Structure formats: C-alpha cells, structure tokens
Amino acid sequence: MRLATVITEAGSTAAALDEDGIWRRLPAPDLSALMAAGPIRLDDLTDPLLGAVPVQPLPSPGKVVCCGLNYGDHIFEMGRELPAYPTLFTKYADTLIGPGEPIELPAGLKVDWEAELAVVVGTALWRAGRDVAAAAIAGYTVANDVSVRDWQNRTSEWFQGKAWDRSTPIGPVIVTPDEVDVAAGVEVICRVNGEEVQRGSTRTLVFDPADLLAYISTFTILRPGDVVLTGTPGGVGAGRKPPRYLVDGDVVETEIPGIGTLRNAVAFHAGPAHQ
Amino acid sequence: MRLATVITEAGSTAAALDEDGIWRRLPAPDLSALMAAGPIRLDDLTDPLLGAVPVQPLPSPGKVVCCGLNYGDHIFEMGRELPAYPTLFTKYADTLIGPGEPIELPAGLKVDWEAELAVVVGTALWRAGRDVAAAAIAGYTVANDVSVRDWQNRTSEWFQGKAWDRSTPIGPVIVTPDEVDVAAGVEVICRVNGEEVQRGSTRTLVFDPADLLAYISTFTILRPGDVVLTGTPGGVGAGRKPPRYLVDGDVVETEIPGIGTLRNAVAFHAGPAHQ
CATH class of the missing domain: 3.90.850.10 (Fumarylacetoacetase-like, C-terminal domain)
Structure with missing residues (x-):
C-alpha cells in the first residue's frame, strides 16, 4: 500500500492508492496529522481524488x-x-x-x-x-x-x-x-x-x-x-x-x-x- | 520581570511575578503556549495566584x-x-x-x-x-x-x-x-x-x-x-x-x-x- 499527502484542487489531504491506482482520501489533511490521530484504518478510504499530486508526506514530524x-x-x-x-x-x-x-x-x-x-x-x-x-x-x-x-x-x-x-x-x-x-x-x-x-x-x-x-x-x-x-x-x-x-x-x-x-x-x- | 509556568489548585497557567512578589495569571496554560500565541503583554496580568509553584516553564519548545x-x-x-x-x-x-x-x-x-x-x-x-x-x-x-x-x-x-x-x-x-x-x-x-x-x-x-x-x-x-x-x-x-x-x-x-x-x-x- 502506498500512502501520501496529496494536493488537489480542494486542498491537501492524506491519501492511499487503491488497487486501481487511484488516490483515495484518508480522514486528515496530511499523513502527519493522520498518524498522530491513531492507527491508519484503510476502511476509512473514501472519495477518489482526481488530479492528486503527492507533496511532502510528513509536514510535522516531532523527531x-x-x-x-x-x-x-x-x-x-x-x-x-x-x-x-x-x-x-x-x-x-x-x-x-x-x-x-x-x-x-x-x-x-x-x-x-x-x-x-x-x-x-x-x-x-x-x-x-x-x-x-x-x-x-x-x-x-x-x-x-x-x-x-x-x-x-x-x-x-x-x-x-x-x-x-x-x-x-x-x-x-x-x-x-x-x-x-x-x-x-x-x-x-x-x-x-x-x-x-x-x-x-x-x-x-x-x-x-x-x-x-x-x-x-x-x-x-x-x-x-x-x-x-x-x-x-x-x-x-x-x-x-x-x-x-x-x-x-x-x-x-x-x-x-x-x-x-x-x-x-x-x-x-x-x-x-x-x- | 520573572515569568513562569506554575501549578495551582486550579491547574497549570503561565504567570508573571508582580512588584509585590505575587504570581499573576497570564492568558495561556503555560509559557510555551503563551509565547506561541504572540508577544507577551504584561497588561494581561490578572488574578493573583495563591500557592502557585513554578514547574518546567517551557513544556513544548519546537527546538x-x-x-x-x-x-x-x-x-x-x-x-x-x-x-x-x-x-x-x-x-x-x-x-x-x-x-x-x-x-x-x-x-x-x-x-x-x-x-x-x-x-x-x-x-x-x-x-x-x-x-x-x-x-x-x-x-x-x-x-x-x-x-x-x-x-x-x-x-x-x-x-x-x-x-x-x-x-x-x-x-x-x-x-x-x-x-x-x-x-x-x-x-x-x-x-x-x-x-x-x-x-x-x-x-x-x-x-x-x-x-x-x-x-x-x-x-x-x-x-x-x-x-x-x-x-x-x-x-x-x-x-x-x-x-x-x-x-x-x-x-x-x-x-x-x-x-x-x-x-x-x-x-x-x-x-x-x-x-
């Protein structure tokens, strides 16, 4: 599984790449926020994200x-x-x-x-x-x-x-x-x-x-x-x-x-x- | 002026020591939060804090x-x-x-x-x-x-x-x-x-x-x-x-x-x- 922080026209979101090669939204604005909130649950995958572009995946690591x-x-x-x-x-x-x-x-x-x-x-x-x-x-x-x-x-x-x-x-x-x-x-x-x-x-x-x-x-x-x-x-x-x-x-x-x-x-x- | 993070019976707060040697509340739970919110304004000094005890002053420095x-x-x-x-x-x-x-x-x-x-x-x-x-x-x-x-x-x-x-x-x-x-x-x-x-x-x-x-x-x-x-x-x-x-x-x-x-x-x- 590939995880990323992506930008779309709607802004930044954490995302995962599904089996069809489509980025799907995860419930946080980026992977740092997602991981701080608890274990990543891939059944949280929702909307397909068109035109998603991966950016710096972890904007706020503590260490x-x-x-x-x-x-x-x-x-x-x-x-x-x-x-x-x-x-x-x-x-x-x-x-x-x-x-x-x-x-x-x-x-x-x-x-x-x-x-x-x-x-x-x-x-x-x-x-x-x-x-x-x-x-x-x-x-x-x-x-x-x-x-x-x-x-x-x-x-x-x-x-x-x-x-x-x-x-x-x-x-x-x-x-x-x-x-x-x-x-x-x-x-x-x-x-x-x-x-x-x-x-x-x-x-x-x-x-x-x-x-x-x-x-x-x-x-x-x-x-x-x-x-x-x-x-x-x-x-x-x-x-x-x-x-x-x-x-x-x-x-x-x-x-x-x-x-x-x-x-x-x-x-x-x-x-x-x-x- | 002396600044501190203090604990009182009511919890933790940023504080400053006034001219009479009394700790007075500043509007944040600790000095890290106070300083992150903007310049320290000493006209923000309010309640006297009885029984205030200084603790680690800066709980969350970024660096x-x-x-x-x-x-x-x-x-x-x-x-x-x-x-x-x-x-x-x-x-x-x-x-x-x-x-x-x-x-x-x-x-x-x-x-x-x-x-x-x-x-x-x-x-x-x-x-x-x-x-x-x-x-x-x-x-x-x-x-x-x-x-x-x-x-x-x-x-x-x-x-x-x-x-x-x-x-x-x-x-x-x-x-x-x-x-x-x-x-x-x-x-x-x-x-x-x-x-x-x-x-x-x-x-x-x-x-x-x-x-x-x-x-x-x-x-x-x-x-x-x-x-x-x-x-x-x-x-x-x-x-x-x-x-x-x-x-x-x-x-x-x-x-x-x-x-x-x-x-x-x-x-x-x-x-x-x-x-």
Whole structure:
C-alpha cells in the first residue's frame, strides 16, 4: 500500500492508492496529522481524488533522527572504520521539502548529496527491543540527506551542516513494509543531472531499520509520524578526488525502486550565509 | 520581570511575578503556549495566584539547541582548543524536566552534570544578525545539560548522550533581559549534595547568547519559545582525575544568582539501557 499527502484542487489531504491506482482520501489533511490521530484504518478510504499530486508526506514530524556511517562503502570513502554503535544526529520538520521542490540554500556553500532510505514510525516506541521496533514500522520512503559539508566539518558535531531549512527532500510516497524487503535489499540511488553518482543496497546496512528504532527508543520516545533516515551508501561528492559539490541549477534525483523517485533542483540564492 | 509556568489548585497557567512578589495569571496554560500565541503583554496580568509553584516553564519548545565547548576553562578540561565556530547539538522537549523533578535514567550509565545559562527566544529569527538576535531574547533561565558520557562518546556525534528523555532540568523561572547582564557576567553554579563542583561566569563565554541565536538562525528558523543552552563552565565530572559520575540519590543543584536554583535528585531505575 502506498500512502501520501496529496494536493488537489480542494486542498491537501492524506491519501492511499487503491488497487486501481487511484488516490483515495484518508480522514486528515496530511499523513502527519493522520498518524498522530491513531492507527491508519484503510476502511476509512473514501472519495477518489482526481488530479492528486503527492507533496511532502510528513509536514510535522516531532523527531527526525538520522544515522550516519551505516553502509560499509560510504564508511570507507569517508576514511572511517565499521562502527559498533550507530552515529546519530538530527534534523527538523523545517529541514524537509517534498518532491519537485527546490533545495534552497545560500550560494557559496559546499553542498553534497546523500540518498537514503527513510523509515516512518507507526506506533510509539519506548525502550523497545528489535522485534517490537520492527512491528512499529509504518512504512518506508525516500530521502536525500543533503549536507552542507563546510558547516558539517566546522566542529565535531554535524548538526549545523545537516539541518538547513528546506534542504532535505523526502517522499514522494510512504510504502508499507509488506512491499519493501530491506533485508533482502532495496537499491538506493542518486543521480545528478541524469548521471548516476550513488547506488547501494540496504542489504549492506550495518544497522537495519529495526536496530535503529530500538536503539533510539532506548533514550527517547518515538511517536507515530517520526522519521529515521538510515544513512547513505558510497558515492557522495565529498568522497571524490577532487571533491564534487552541487552547483546552482543541478537536478538531484533520489530513487528507491519500489518506492519512488524524488527530483529536486538546487536553487542557490544570494541571501546571507554569513557567520 | 520573572515569568513562569506554575501549578495551582486550579491547574497549570503561565504567570508573571508582580512588584509585590505575587504570581499573576497570564492568558495561556503555560509559557510555551503563551509565547506561541504572540508577544507577551504584561497588561494581561490578572488574578493573583495563591500557592502557585513554578514547574518546567517551557513544556513544548519546537527546538532545543545546545552549544558545547563555550567556556575556556571547560574547553581546556576536555582537552580541546578555543573554537572558531560554536559546536551545536540538540535535545527535545521530551528531554526537559522542571524544578524538583527527578533525573530519571537507567542504572549503569556514566551520568555527568553541566550547569548552563539557557536563552529563550521571544520573536522569530531567520538569518538574523547579532543586533536583531539580541533584541529577540525573551529571557534567561537555568538548565543542566545532564550528559550520559558513555553514550556521548560512543560515536563522534554527542546527541545520543544528550537527549535522554526526562534528564535535563530547566527553570524555575524565565527572567527578562533587563535584569540579567550576561556580558558583565552572571555566575553559573553546580552543586552535588551541597558540594560546589562548578562555578563559572558568562563573561568568559566564547559565543554569547546573541552570537548563538544569530548563528543558528543562519541555517534554521528560531521561533518564540525555542531554547538555546549556552554551554557549561569547567568542573564537570568527566574532567576530574579520576572521573566522577552521579550515583542514585545524588542531589544536583544548578544555580544562577539573579535567576534561581534548580534542585533535582538522580533516580536510577532498573529499566533497560540495553543496546
């Protein structure tokens, strides 16, 4: 099943794609509101929605936690060793944008791509083990953990390079776990202006989605609609010799076959990245 | 002026202390709700509140950003050099507790104290300079960035040692900027079981509150009620030889003269800190 927040002429609504490939309304203005209100009931499917277009699926997650260094090939390209624990940092709801929206950043930054599988929490998790965490996954979506490398590397803490407002594409849809076999492997792909720059498989994740949710829930509660980004495979621009960064007008495509593709253009502006 | 969220027999309310030392009701159930609704108008002061007790002042900040390594003496005790940029990481609203509440953590962790001045944002800030940021400060309060050192040091990213639910005391009141001269220096003090373990002055901050708000607003919007913790002075347990960590039943007092004192007991429990 595919879930989305869609816009129609009548406004925004949560929606699910039925067997005939038609989006049908779910009873909330978006998936964040729907998931906050309780378990998703697919017998709530009502009106067909004509001309529905998926937008950023989760406008108001309370927590967006990201895992770095979670694919062997990316770990080695960044010059690090396989980790004993997940490396975690955070973004905000403000960081996220939807399919087709521009990646808006001030000019002059070293901006890099990081295609990722994102996990959406379906039920609250607090000090959960792996099995409980696995059962709490509402679905998977695509994300690009776009990173401002110069700010990321100003200090030991990556947050200031990872949480630029309106820089992280996510979506276009959330696919329920019955349709996504992360252990067998789904491919995580990034293209820049049509050129493939990353391709990895989730079967090489060091910490899988259930591991990550259980680990995070050891110290902080996860609630329905919270999002965990699972890390990026090899092929980032900073790992190249010489490094390659995004320039104004570049088109970043982030794809997970079986889930969908995000297409976002880089839109640098003249506003201050002073400090 | 002192602002607080207080409880009375009638429930929770935002409140301000009048010239006679009496708490008076402000029109919202807490300071987070009051600040989200617009500028604080002190002509809104109404009923006197008898038996009012300050609790956690800001139950729902959208962003809690923390600065590490911001006092010279703490930087040197952690074996680091004076930084060119602030080191930033995050907590959640879930991380915060109020005056008198226990610091609840699983047994077996290396738990340390970090007394800090906290800044509360009063008006939205987006790509602000220093002067605009300074004018946007609603007030100051006391916080203790209680840190789980073993988890903080598992990876390069401190977040997982800093964001344990119900571990960071904050409050008891927010004092408006006209009463707190951070540049001249207010003292930031921590005591454990009555023994003073930290005492620093904000006049030695590397990055002052206006610097921090302006810097953060370069990449993410700050909204009324958001909180920035400004870092801790020297004297943390991890900086001692041998290191000293908190044990069950320890009473942590965090004081900034002119603002107030937090008193929180450590309550370790048997729940899992597995993983």
